[in-house]
Amino acid sequence: xxAERHFSKHYxxxxxxxxxxxxxxxxxxIRRLGxxxxxxxxxxxxxxxxxxxxxxxxxxxxLRTLTRLQExxxxxxxxxxxxxxxxxxxxxxPSLRGDREVLLCWEEGEDDIEFWHDLESGYPGRxxx
Numbered sequence: 001x002x003a004e005r006h007f008s009k010h011y012x013x014x015x016x017x018x019x020x021x022x023x024x025x026x027x028x029x030i031r032r033l034g035x036x037x038x039x040x041x042x043x044x045x046x047x048x049x050x051x052x053x054x055x056x057x058x059x060x061x062x063l064r065t066l067t068r069l070q071e072x073x074x075x076x077x078x079x080x081x082x083x084x085x086x087x088x089x090x091x092x093x094p095s096l097r098g099d100r101e102v103l104l105c106w107e108e109g110e111d112d113i114e115f116w117h118d119l120e121s122g123y124p125g126r127x128x129x
Contacts, residue, residue, distance in 0.1 A: 005101055006119065007094035009080040013129060016093040016104045016113050023081065026072050027089045027108055033069040034086075040065065090123065104129070 011019075040062040044054055076083060082092040082103070089108020094101065095116065105115045105126050115126040 007080050007101065009094060010096045010101070011093045011104060012095070013104060013113060016095065016106075019079070019081070019093070020106065020113070023091055023106070024108070026076065027083075027086070027091075030069065030072055030083075030086060033065055033072070036065045037062070037069060084123070 040058075044058070044062070047054060080094055082094075084090040084092055091106050091108075092103035093106070093113070095104045096102065097116065100118070102116050102118050104113050105117055105123065106113045114129055116129055117123065117125040117127065
């Protein structure tokens, strides 16, 4: 009898490695876009609090930035990749080790996926692949 699965997608080590170039592009993009969204919201908040009606290029740029950020997040979610710590660039890929569901673990700055951990132990329980 197999254990209940938490993920419907499981990556082999080669499949996860093949996604690393994309993940390496996503992380700085998410950080940059997230900061841009935050700055726009800070700029717009006082105007909205006054009851002003916003529009024009300022809002158009904000919506384009927010839309691009949402596109990346949707793509990550569709792949069932987990960004555990955006600042550190810590990313997990669901995988199977025998019959056991585990996570292949990669941190920005590492050349390759060299570690895995079970679902319960997290980063402190990383073991070499």
